[in-house]
Amino acid sequence: MSGIPLVDIADGATPAVGKALDAALQTAGFVLVTGHGVPDEGPRAARAAAREFFDLPPEVKARYAVAVGGHGYLGPGAEANAAAEGIAGPPDLKESWTVGADRPTGDPAIDAVWFAPNTWPAEVPALRRELEAHMARMRAVAERLLEIGAVGLGLPADHFTRHARHPSYTLNVNRYPPLTEVGAPAEDQFRIGPHTDFGTFTVLDREPGAGGLQVDMDGTWVDAPYVEGAFTINVGDLLSRWTGQRWRSTRHRVLPPQTAAPDEDLVSLVFFYELDPHTVVESLGPPVGHTAAPPVRAADYLADKLAAITVSP
Numbered sequence: 275m276s277g278i279p280l281v282d283i284a285d286g287a288t289p290a291v292g293k294a295l296d297a298a299l300q301t302a303g304f305v306l307v308t309g310h311g312v313p314d315e316g317p318r319a320a321r322a323a324a325r326e327f328f329d330l331p332p333e334v335k336a337r338y339a340v341a342v343g344g345h346g347y348l349g350p351g352a353e354a355n356a357a358a359e360g361i362a363g364p365p366d367l368k369e370s371w372t373v374g375a376d377r378p379t380g381d382p383a384i385d386a387v388w389f390a391p392n393t394w395p396a397e398v399p400a401l402r403r404e405l406e407a408h409m410a411r412m413r414a415v416a417e418r419l420l421e422i423g424a425v426g427l428g429l430p431a432d433h434f435t436r437h438a439r440h441p442s443y444t445l446n447v448n449r450y451p452p453l454t455e456v457g458a459p460a461e462d463q464f465r466i467g468p469h470t471d472f473g474t475f476t477v478l479d480r481e482p483g484a485g486g487l488q489v490d491m492d493g494t495w496v497d498a499p500y501v502e503g504a505f506t507i508n509v510g511d512l513l514s515r516w517t518g519q520r521w522r523s524t525r526h527r528v529l530p531p532q533t534a535a536p537d538e539d540l541v542s543l544v545f546f547y548e549l550d551p552h553t554v555v556e557s558l559g560p561p562v563g564h565t566a567a568p569p570v571r572a573a574d575y576l577a578d579k580l581a582a583i584t585v586s587p
Contacts, residue, residue, distance in 0.1 A: 276496045278302050284309030292426025299509055303522030304489055306504040312411045317479040320408040321541050323400040324447040342584040345373050346393040356467030358582045364463040365585045367456050373405055374444035388442040388551050409445050416475045416547035427562050437553045446544040453531035465528035471510040472579045473548035478506040480542045484535040490525035516555050518563010
């Protein structure tokens with residue numbers, strides 16, 4: 275077994291569901307979630323629209339190119355996620371379409387970075403409709419998990435969500451091209467290199483594959499289990515710090531394309547939920563937390579991490 279539990283959240287923020295989620299996040303930092311209420315056709319339609327975009331000619335996709343952290347197209351070679359851990363190496367073997375929170379706060383400096391307008395390709399009209407719908411559903415799931423987790427810690431249900439009245443968040447639609455397209459990986463090159471996520475909860479809808487998700491379980495890389503219809507949830511750095519390291523922000527990676535599956539072409543929908551950018555995250559002490567981290571402003575922490583994973587031209 276992978277050690278990644280399965281938790282049904284259909285009953286919402288009850289003590290029983292909260293305790294189950296708390297236990298999973300302490301031991302693994304990852305959990306498979308069912309009972310989330312998102313219909314299967316939602317992610318399916320979002321993935322289909324994304325594939326339509328990724329099938330466009332490279333020169334068309336390049337018209338929408340942005341820097342890491344922007345809203346638009348990140349082409350091959352744009353990111354090296356392992357660099358967030360100080361590991362130098364080749365760029366990740368993926369391409370991405372990224373969108374996110376775009377409702378301005380009125381603060382020009384904050385809005386330019388965290389609430390910039392989304393870009394939508396004229397060539398794929400369905401992409402806006404499907405990704406906006408998916409983001410709305412994922413935000414609801416993330417906020418529900420924050421409420422369930424708070425109750426599991428014996429805190430008011432809004433302990434975390436009251437700091438997410440105008441949060442930043444990002445949806446990365448990652449395409450992991452096949453071996454037949456990218457060729458043999460370089461040494462220590464992955465579809466996504468080893469890293470932890472940066473925000474509160476990540477909500478992942480993934481396709482299973484030979485070159486898929488692995489989780490670092492106390493120094494051993496294990497294949498993340500796949501359950502049809504379940505979301506893979508993991509804790510980000512800010513939420514781990516907030517809980518005094520009670521909940522683990524666990525390292526993970528996506529394997530490179532495998533010779534045993536040379537035509538494998540996967541698309542993942544990765545929703546990163548954060549906080550109001552000005553929120554100062556301070557560690558909860560005992561009996562919740564056990565290891566305090568220095569207070570950090572959410573926007574500053576996230577900006578530093580995004581800068582670290584950006585591959586310079």
